[in-house]
Amino acid sequence: MLGIPGVDIDLGSYPPVVLAKAVSLKSDPLETAKWLAQAKPEIEHLLVKSGVVTFRDFALSNASQFDNFLSCFDGHRAGYAGGTSPRSKVAGRVMQSTQAPPDREILLHQEMAYTRDFPGRLAFFCEIPPRSGGETLIGDMRKFTAEVPKAFFDKVKKLGVRYVRRFRNPDWKPGHLDLDVLHRSWVDAFGSESREDAEAACRATGSDCTWTEHGMEASFTTPGYVTHPVTGEEIWFNVIPAFDLNAVSQGKRFQDLHEQYYGAAHPWPQAVTFGDGTEFLREEIEALYPIVDSVTTAPKWQRGDVQLLDNILTGHGRATFTGQRCVRVMLLA
Ligand SMILES: [Fe+2]
Structure with missing residues (x-):
């Protein structure tokens, strides 16, 4: 070396x-x-x-x-x-x-x-x-894995993690410039104006794909951890803390914007649950942020x-x- x-x-x-x-x-x-x-x-x-x-x-x-x-x-x-x-x-x-x-x-x-x-x-x-x-920002996921509460990690291992991403129709925008940029349309995400092609591209990523009046909903269930291909270590591998939209993960301004521009009338761009669709408890999610903070460094x-x-x-x-x-x-x- x-x-x-x-x-x-x-x-x-x-x-x-x-x-x-x-x-x-x-x-x-x-x-x-x-x-x-x-x-x-x-x-x-x-x-x-x-x-x-x-x-x-x-x-x-x-x-x-x-x-x-x-x-x-x-x-x-x-x-x-x-x-x-x-x-x-x-x-x-x-x-x-x-x-x-x-x-x-x-x-x-x-x-x-x-x-x-x-x-x-x-x-x-x-x-x-x-x-x-x-x-x-970078962070050591070995350390993160070691610090995740064991009961929660075991629950994730047992049930998996389900992500839902809602790509908007291209002719609708939330109406605030920052949200318009953050919330991708399915045309932008999959590079086609054809529903058939976009759906095929979505399914090719392994995700399920359904259409709603608001656009495309892509969902995918993962184990929530992976075995490292070289070392064989079991490592936490999911984006629960960043993916769950709340005032900590996206900051108060963006949380307020989501409440104002989506509210209850329009589904928010993404959601994450256990693999069987069970919602996380708030305290389960909240326990992850101090761990994120403790492993994050900013070179x-x-x-x-x-x-x-x-x-x-x-x-x-x-x-x-x-x-x-x-x-x-x-x-x-
Ligand atoms: Fe990234």
Whole structure:
């Protein structure tokens, strides 16, 4: 591990930082990709150990170079079809990170844990660091798993977790700009204006699909935990705390907006229950937020940083921010 040429590795920080030292790595984007291809076994070893690795001071300044840097890692085959967050493609495999409003914190979650085909790894790239805030939050899901109340974890294991996502009809919007962005239409989520094609794309993700007067309802039941493919560890793998819409998960302003613009008349964009449809007790949900807080850290972005995450071992989110922020993301196998 200590023998990777061209870099210094700080194993004492979380996340560990791989710092480019060789002039070629600091000046030539093509060299960075060659280096990573050679260092890949050691980097993967580090990734399983720590769950996340930061690359710093490499010659990376745009989305194409970011894509090329990670060309030795396969992309996530299923892509982002049916994903919940508003985002679009930038270049190659690279997408915008979430376009959720700056004052909406995105709570720690594992990417697409609400679907069958979730990415094994993710990479973020900081093209423009925000003026303040805007960190990509990260958290150790091994620690999270150890701290979830056992009775609740056992209940999740027994019943599973059911997610319902309600993609709106494209001709209806909640009527507030922030909610209009957050609540995706089924056309946007599945990339087709045809109901048949959108439904086929939804079912291809493993979700059930029904149509209501408000749009498409996609539902999927998961075990709520996974066995890590390399280490065999049993890890909490669901997005219950972030997915349940309440004043803690989305903040008071967004909770108030939902009550005002959806109320009881219009179904809210998403819901989560036990796998048999039983509602969580409020205290079961509320017990999770202090654990989210206790494992979440907010490393400061530096321009050109790349964060490579194991999507099972490390959760991610986004802090609120001011100013311009340009962070890209790639879903990897
Ligand atoms: Fe995410």
